[in-house]
Amino acid sequence: MTLEQIFVPMSKQDAFALADAVMEEFGLALSASAFENENGDWVFEATCDQKPDVERFNELAQRVLNGKVEFTIGQVPDKDWVAHSLEGLSAIDTGEFFVHGSHEETPIPDDKIAIKIDAGQAFGTGHHETTTGCLEAVSIVANSDLAPKKILDLGTGTGILAIAAAKRLDQNVLATDIDAKAIEVTAENTEINGVADKIETAVATGMDHEIFAQRGPFDLVLANILAGPLVELAPDIAKHTHEGSVVVLAGLLNRQADGVIEAYAKNKIALLERVEKGDWTILRLQREA
Known part of the structure; x- marks a missing residue:
C-alpha cells in the first residue's frame, strides 16, 4: 500500500x-x-x-x-503501521486507573482498575494529557459526596472515559459521539472490558437527539472534545444537568480555557477546579441552582 x-x-x-x-x-x-x-x-x-x-x-x-x-x-x-502505532506506547498508570493495550506485557497492579484500549482505533488511548486529566477527574468525583447515578460521556471516541466511569462508579453510562465508527469502536471496547451491560451507546450530533432527554438529567457529564464545540454545547449541557451536577471538560488549550469557563458561567455552571497538563487544561465545574 x-x-x-x-x-x-x-x-x-x-x-x-x-x-x-x-x-x-x-x-x-x-x-x-x-x-x-x-x-x-x-x-x-x-x-x-x-x-x-x-x-x-x-x-x-x-x-x-x-x-x-x-x-x-x-x-x-x-x-507495518499497526506495529508502528504501538512503538513506544507503554501502559499508563494514572491515579486509580491502569490503561494498557493488547501488546502490553507489564503486569496490571492489583490496586488499579484496568482498562484495555488499543492504539489506532480512534481518539483516546489514555496517552494524552486531556484523557489522563479526565481519568483523574473521574477518581475525584468517585471519592466525593456526589455519587452520580446518571452519567454521560459526550464525544466518547474509544469509550475510555465511559469505561472508567462504569468501572469506578459502578453505574450505567450513556456514551455518544457524532461518528458511527467511534460508537462501533466504543461498543467493542465495552465488551473487551466487561462493561457492555453498563454502557449504552448512540450516534448523536449535538444534544438535540431524544436520547439525552430520555436518559437525563445527568449527574455527571464528561466531555473531552474541542474548545469550540464545548462553548457551543454549554446551553445544552446546562439543560440536561441539574443543581449539583458535575461537568468535566477537556480538549482545550490553556489559552482557550478562560473562554470556555466564561461560556459555562453564563449558563450557571461554575468552575470548581482548573488543572493544566502541559499545553492542555482540564476543567471540573458544577451546576448551580
Whole structure:
C-alpha cells in the first residue's frame, strides 16, 4: 500500500491541537502526530492511505487554529503501521486507573482498575494529557459526596472515559459521539472490558437527539472534545444537568480555557477546579441552582 503524508511546521501547541483534531475526524488520516525535528522545530504530520484531502485539512486548521496553513505532501515507504502505532506506547498508570493495550506485557497492579484500549482505533488511548486529566477527574468525583447515578460521556471516541466511569462508579453510562465508527469502536471496547451491560451507546450530533432527554438529567457529564464545540454545547449541557451536577471538560488549550469557563458561567455552571497538563487544561465545574 502506498501511503502519503501531509505535514507543516508550526508551534508545538498548534501541532498538538491539530493532531488531536485530525484523529477525531475519522477517515481523514491513518495517524496524526506532533513532533520536534532535528532542527528543534515542531511539525504537524498526518499519514493517509490515499491522496490527502487538503481542503478538509485546511477546513480543520481554520476551525482549530483560526487560520489557514500551507501543507506539504510527500510519499512514505510501506511498513507495518499497526506495529508502528504501538512503538513506544507503554501502559499508563494514572491515579486509580491502569490503561494498557493488547501488546502490553507489564503486569496490571492489583490496586488499579484496568482498562484495555488499543492504539489506532480512534481518539483516546489514555496517552494524552486531556484523557489522563479526565481519568483523574473521574477518581475525584468517585471519592466525593456526589455519587452520580446518571452519567454521560459526550464525544466518547474509544469509550475510555465511559469505561472508567462504569468501572469506578459502578453505574450505567450513556456514551455518544457524532461518528458511527467511534460508537462501533466504543461498543467493542465495552465488551473487551466487561462493561457492555453498563454502557449504552448512540450516534448523536449535538444534544438535540431524544436520547439525552430520555436518559437525563445527568449527574455527571464528561466531555473531552474541542474548545469550540464545548462553548457551543454549554446551553445544552446546562439543560440536561441539574443543581449539583458535575461537568468535566477537556480538549482545550490553556489559552482557550478562560473562554470556555466564561461560556459555562453564563449558563450557571461554575468552575470548581482548573488543572493544566502541559499545553492542555482540564476543567471540573458544577451546576448551580
